Amino acid sequence: MVPSGSLGFSNITAGPPVFTRRSAMVPASSSTSTSRVILRSSPSRSSESMYRPRLVHATTRTHDSPLRRFAFLPHDRWILFTSSTPRHVSDAIDVDVLVVGAGPGGGNAALQCARKGLSTLIIEDHSEIGTPVHCGECISDEAVANLNLQLPEEVISKRVNGIRVIFPDGTEKQLTETGYVLEKHLFEQWIAQSAVEEGAELALKHKLTSMERIEQDGEFKGWRCDGKGERFPISAKIVIDASGVSAVCSRFIKPDGSNPLNDKGKVVAGMQYELTNVPTDGYLDFYIWPKYAEKGYLWMIPKCDGRANVGLVTEDRPRAKKALDEFIEDTHFKGLEQKLPPWKEKGNPAFGGTIPISGPFENTHHDGLMLVGDAAGFTSPLFEGGSHLALKSAVFAAETAAMAISKSDLSSEMMSAYTRSWKAEFPPYDKILRGKNALFQLSDEEMSVMATCFPDEMSDMGASGKAMVGLRVLFRRPSLYSKRIVSAMLAFGYSRAKYYGW
Structure with a gap:
């Protein structure tokens, strides 16, 4: 899946290909290298589309300079990236923007920067x-519209109807708002290749290990970045940190000479299996069952062909896998086959990672630096959705980068426009976090009482509906008001797609 239009070849021959600068492919230096490439493009999409997928079919044969694929797609669709000519350490690459990490936030940041005419390099370790x-792989129609996405069929696994929440006593409430379950690895590859088509360059197996300020006459001019990988060192006017929960730039940059830009945030463990023959009616099921997920939740996210991601998020990280296994054994998921997901060739069928839960970092910008997605602490507090936030924060970062470079002002003051943008757009994290904490202070029985006060369908409550919920709580368990029940209930409202919940 590659964006429509030319991939960047200026000529295709039986011998070594010649590439334009727009391509992420760099010609191999060896004269013995050969390559044969066959391109087949899908019909062009509207220029209004944010991403324009295209398929590229390629077969390769190399000798001294082997081609390296950056994405292995189904049906032998390869997108290729070659080794570049080795360079001396002093021969640094100069770019306008260096994007660290090629997840959804990094890929979109690179795409938006490239579209604004900025020379852009993405590095991915x-x-x-x-x-x-690392995630449940969901995105709402609200997010698709907000980001002007036109998803290619290849990245979509299943159309879904919304979210259903199951409380400790089995009470079910649903929030109908449509969306998609993705094949997330293909989605991220698609965005990255879209960035490549727009002129960005991509380097895999490149790990950032240090950043040094570049100054001229006391004025900040950029970052000299070094690390493991043949494209280093890299000089960049602006760095966009999309490195995920590791938030590498926050560690490397020490404004006062000793303390990092941001302290390490709190995280929870997320783990899941892909199960087969899972019954579903097209809703994403979220179980708030503290017995298995302490201060967290469990989920069933349906995919195509009867597959589903079944997993959990919990603060009890050492017990995460055991708790998930117990949940499956105790429920209707018992006996269903666990299988390796399509992107995983061998190993344990369990997969996942860590998710930031402390909220946005205190500093999401600095001289010539912006943090996006998980690297900035952007996740929806209750159900930890992060893709919508990552993709949108990347848009704001690219806008700020283009403005700063056009004005030759890379200062922290100029970068602060980015922070103002996301603060004006994203929901009030502190308020939602207070509600989440109030929810997890309730006992199982109190959570279930609260659930009975909600209507069966929570998508159209309105002011009168919320007032009715409050009256029901007052009638059934007035003592819950002393436990901040209103904050807990509001947390559910802020989990909706229009508040960047998914």
């Missing part, structure tokens, strides 16, 4: 984009 998958 893995050998393949999109793996391992």
